[in-house]
Amino acid sequence: MRQQATTVQPSVIMISILALITLPLIQTSPIKISSEVTGKAVIQIPRFRAEEPDAYMCMAVPATDIELKNVVGYKVEVIKEITHHISVAFCEDYETNQPLWDCKNHHGDICSGRSIAFGGWDGYSGHHKDTWFPDDVGIQFGKDLKLNYIVIQMHLEEAVLDPSALKSNPANITLFLTEQSRKYSYQKVNLFSYGYIPPFSEDFKAELTYKWEGSPINAYEYFAHTHAYGYLLEGYIVRNNTIIFSMKENTQEKKQDMTPVEGGLVEIRPGDVLALRCSYRNPGQKNITFGLKGGDEMCNLIYNFKYDAKDIDAFPRSIKSGADVQDRVWCPKDGIGQVDVLCDMQQAASVIRRPRTTKYSNVI
Ligand SMILES: *[C@@H]1O[C@H](CO)[C@@H](O)[C@H](O)[C@H]1NC(C)=O
Ligand SMILES: *[C@@H]1O[C@H](CO)[C@@H](O)[C@H](O)[C@H]1NC(C)=O
Numbered sequence: 055m056r057q058q059a060t061t062v063q064p065s066v067i068m069i070s071i072l073a074l075i076t077l078p079l080i081q082t083s084p085i086k087i088s089s090e091v092t093g094k095a096v097i098q099i100p101r102f103r104a105e106e107p108d109a110y111m112c113m114a115v116p117a118t119d120i121e122l123k124n125v126v127g128y129k130v131e132v133i134k135e136i137t138h139h140i141s142v143a144f145c146e147d148y149e150t151n152q153p154l155w156d157c158k159n160h161h162g163d164i165c166s167g168r169s170i171a172f173g174g175w176d177g178y179s180g181h182h183k184d185t186w187f188p189d190d191v192g193i194q195f196g197k198d199l200k201l202n203y204i205v206i207q208m209h210l211e212e213a214v215l216d217p218s219a220l221k222s223n224p225a226n227i228t229l230f231l232t233e234q235s236r237k238y239s240y241q242k243v244n245l246f247s248y249g250y251i252p253p254f255s256e257d258f259k260a261e262l263t264y265k266w267e268g269s270p271i272n273a274y275e276y277f278a279h280t281h282a283y284g285y286l287l288e289g290y291i292v293r294n295n296t297i298i299f300s301m302k303e304n305t306q307e308k309k310q311d312m313t314p315v316e317g318g319l320v321e322i323r324p325g326d327v328l329a330l331r332c333s334y335r336n337p338g339q340k341n342i343t344f345g346l347k348g349g350d351e352m353c354n355l356i357y358n359f360k361y362d363a364k365d366i367d368a369f370p371r372s373i374k375s376g377a378d379v380q381d382r383v384w385c386p387k388d389g390i391g392q393v394d395v396l397c398d399m400q401q402a403a404s405v406i407r408r409p410r411t412t413k414y415s416n417v418i
């Protein structure tokens with residue numbers, strides 16, 4: 055079992071910053087990938103020290119120096135041996151005012167004000183190619199748009215006790231830029247579970263529903279994620295008690311990070327319900343808690359969507375919604391907000407649920 059993660063000592067980090075780095079380096083240069091993409095900005099993350107494995111380190115780079123202000127794609131290069139995952143966001147502001155800080159206790163909530171977390175790198179995935187947004191999607195950023203910083207969060211797998219012994223700097227982030235803005239802007243919806251999976255669960259289900267209240271959007275791809283106990287993730291969009299979109303992914307056979315929505319797009323309108331269900335086996339005698347550590351579980355579905363860039367204030371931040379897996383929210387106890395088609399599915403699933411095997415009965 056993975057060791058309980060320990061926090062990086064902030065004092066050590068500050069000393070290391072002084073000893074090893076001042077600020078991350080941004081280099082901008084012209085490139086010619088297509089006639090439209092005319093420049094790139096490369097952010098080189100400098101070497102730093104991390105005392106313990108499983109450290110979360112964040113770095114902020116002022117973005118206002120970059121001349122071209124439409125990001126249409128990106129590339130992340132890392133040292134694979136030490137990296138668990140990396141996320142990259144544009145933020146209006148962030149709380150610490152330091153260039154590099156320990157952000158273990160701020161997962162997902164690092165930015166204040168406007169923010170767009172648009173990319174990253176995931177050690178679980180085998181796909182580490184350049185990422186391009188759809189042809190009509192771009193992120194405009196810069197001071198006027200209240201996106202003043204590029205914030206990079208690094209979840210390191212291993213401690214870095216001697217940064218000078220690393221084979222290179224830990225990561226480079228390249229942004230592909232255009233001069234022309236595009237018709238649509240980018241944002242995402244992030245649905246996730248919390249709670250725990252009880253011991254000896256043959257078929258435990260985490261459920262979530264989220265009612266869309268915002269303006270209409272078009273979701274074009276999704277990311278489905280569980281850890282080792284999860285074997286199936288299902289996502290649904292329900293309009294007027296009718297399923298208008300569904301996806302199922304075996305999360306143990308994950309082939310790619312982002313899966314395109316079948317047919318290219320699904321429109322989500324006000325009143326639609328986004329639903330999520332993950333299935334788990336926990337044959338052990340301990341609770342498995344939902345959380346961010348490698349030994350925790352997750353039920354996580356993210357839709358990347360595009361919306362009219364003229365309506366830029368419609369989605370100043372990503373939309374996040376979590377549910378407690380103990381609540382079985384597809385059939386709420388009080389019935390409030392119940393979506394019948396989902397409750398029927400929950401009940402159908404409990405009928406076919408396999409009985410517990412006798413192997414467990416003497417333990418219970
Ligand atoms: C980052 O870019 C520099 C300059 O090209 C290169 O020397 C270094 O190896 C790169 N780092 C990674 C992690 O790829
Ligand atoms: C649901 O159906 C009603 C009646 O047919 C209709 O008025 C309403 O617009 C529909 N809602 C959505 C979100 O499509």
Ligand SMILES: *[C@@H]1O[C@H](CO)[C@@H](O)[C@H](O)[C@H]1NC(C)=O
Nearest residue numbers: 250251252253339340341342
């Ligand atoms: C699992 O967690 C619940 C809620 O905290 C607790 O009541 C229960 O005793 C735990 N079970 C085990 C086996 O630890």
